[in-house]
Amino acid sequence: MSETPDSPAETGLRAPSGARDMASRAAELDAADPLAHTRDRFVLDAAPDHASGDASVYLDGNSLGALPRAVAGRVADVIAREWGELRIRSWTESGWWTAPERVGDKIAPLIGAAPGRVVVGDSTSVNLFKAVVGGVRMAGKGCTEILVDATTFPTDGYIARSAARMTGLAVRPVEPARIADEVTERTALALVNHVDYRTGRLNDLPGITHALHSAGALAVWDLCHSAGALPVGLDAHHVDLAVGCTYKYLNGGPGAPAYLYIRESLQERFESPLPGWNSHTDPFAMDPAYAPAEGIARGRVGTPDILSLLALEAALEAWDGVSIEAVRTKSLALTDFFLECVSAYVPPGRARSVTPYDHQRRGSQVSLECPRAGEVMDELIRRGVVGDFRRPDVLRFGFTPLYTSFADAERAAWVLGEVLGALPEVGSGTAGTGG
């Protein structure tokens, strides 16, 4: 992982590309795109059309992924046949009971995990609690602190503090780049975001994990903004615990269930703070004494939320035959091209990128700082370019390689250039959720 600093000044936009026709470049890139065919697996608006001025570009898949075509039919069948006709029999006959592990195994290859290491269910926040408390309980007896990514999406910090309070430890916020220097023999674990939700900075998962292990601490990664956008390599890098959502680059739907990864060698030592009956070794024994299940089922809690879980399972069909490496290649090409288009179309000085230019440190979004960013995003959305706004001054544009085209990137930058070239007098406040 590069040691290049990424202060805003040093990651500023490159010089305009001059007279080159970016729209033609986009068409060429789309024609050569080996993932162009997967766009049809999603429900999207018509492609952007320069001639008509109709721009409908969705660059908010880092908040809520677009709808995969397979979802509607699958959910209709789950409701009408599995629930409506088979009813209770579906817990066995339709595979409902085993869905948390089965869907986990479908996510696993996208994050570099072997089967049996990922279980789906509950929200990201709830899984963070399981991971942090479970991690503390596996850590050495003398540990007194949890390190938390100082730039984290806030829920990670809130949950880490609650877990620390309930296990008698302290929380210390540390910049991800400083973790290797700050970790001590008193550190139980560090909870770190793989990609920063605000800037799109990719943190050094292999390096930070190794540094933590060298000090005897566990590495707990939040994959919300990386899973489905780039290779994660959980098994390869010996990550201990990880959590992630499924509604961003995995396109599982609004608030779709999250997942928990537990390294195979740690599973038998994992003690969940949420030992619901679904994680019992024999749930239907209705045993008053808790005995945890073997393997990743130990990460389950209550009865799985079947409609959402099976919607997610259908959504994951969009990955059939797709390698995460190909996704990463296209992701970098898209964000490179978008930054280039922004340089070409946006008047100098009107916006600057806070996303690292270095490929080694970039996720799959581009975040631009500009004045009156809330109003700017409102206007972009009115003109059909949907990104989102994070206070106080960040425009976020997410690039989902399975369905975002180079034409989308070019069109978005063109509209952004128009809007920033003549800052309109408009209201503020935008929709959005999911970090």
Next chain:
Amino acid sequence: MSETPDSPAETGLRAPSGARDMASRAAELDAADPLAHTRDRFVLDAAPDHASGDASVYLDGNSLGALPRAVAGRVADVIAREWGELRIRSWTESGWWTAPERVGDKIAPLIGAAPGRVVVGDSTSVNLFKAVVGGVRMAGKGCTEILVDATTFPTDGYIARSAARMTGLAVRPVEPARIADEVTERTALALVNHVDYRTGRLNDLPGITHALHSAGALAVWDLCHSAGALPVGLDAHHVDLAVGCTYKYLNGGPGAPAYLYIRESLQERFESPLPGWNSHTDPFAMDPAYAPAEGIARGRVGTPDILSLLALEAALEAWDGVSIEAVRTKSLALTDFFLECVSAYVPPGRARSVTPYDHQRRGSQVSLECPRAGEVMDELIRRGVVGDFRRPDVLRFGFTPLYTSFADAERAAWVLGEVLGALPEVGSGTAGTGG
């Protein structure tokens, strides 16, 4: 609440009703049923037909409620339009963000709560953890123990023990009928099932709550097997905290999100052990410091699971114009009639009820003990009568007044009589989940 003991011997089935034609009685009762019309709000098989021998009777709504007709269309629209077309805009424009409180307010009247006291999301187990830890934190400083219903559905005990471990308290199992005698000034709270999942016994919520309060302890109720089947009266009885699932008598679908009730006067003192970003007073401030929301939103955790939550919202339309008192009246009439039919049809000595005969102590299910109960239930299901089996020897039959008819009850008892009259040589093991 009656003090009548309910040992199996004293709640045994009544004598056969003689020559009275139970099928005709059922038809009369159905014709006079003021809730007969709500059956059409659900997708069910054809009514049982004695002439054809075709018996399709669903008596497992206490595990998984049948499908309400309103669900499929609503979910299809949520997927195709709200997610597929509006995408991220739906968090505000389609009311996704406020759905946990809005759906909570729709459940509230069914459990005797005013608006603003119920929030929907997460599983029952996760809500139990919030309620027990939150309750302990509101209890007196000198408290050292949590009382847990000794006959509880096991997840309540598992979660209570985890909460106790993490807050430094002990857990003491106590029979519900003994709580008033066992509570002491060192008791932080008691976690009690309103209706016992196995026997269908209704515990004395007003009396136990009052006894706990008299000792300075909080009352935390699990409503999984009572909500939607009988009046609960949370506000009226000054219950402190309550949780429940929505997939039994509320028909929200498999694993549908659960809910948390917090008494109004306690909400500002409630400190959640799961302070996710959705419970922050200003979630989009992305504030590194946690500041809990006012009111019941404080019980939220992560991003709400929209597909399941809105399926539940549609399911709750089945309650339009229905009073929970009318439901209770029919529930008791149904279980009375079923017990009478069982007495008439089942050979003497082949089964005995473990459900209290006293109306004051009966929920909305009938549980019968018999030898080889697993095999018996398998055979019942093969013949179209769907109840469920709980080890080692209990047959459970749930009665959902919104869609169960007296003809269903009569037909189920008739088939049960046939099966118990000639115990078949069949395999064992049945499907089912949800407690």
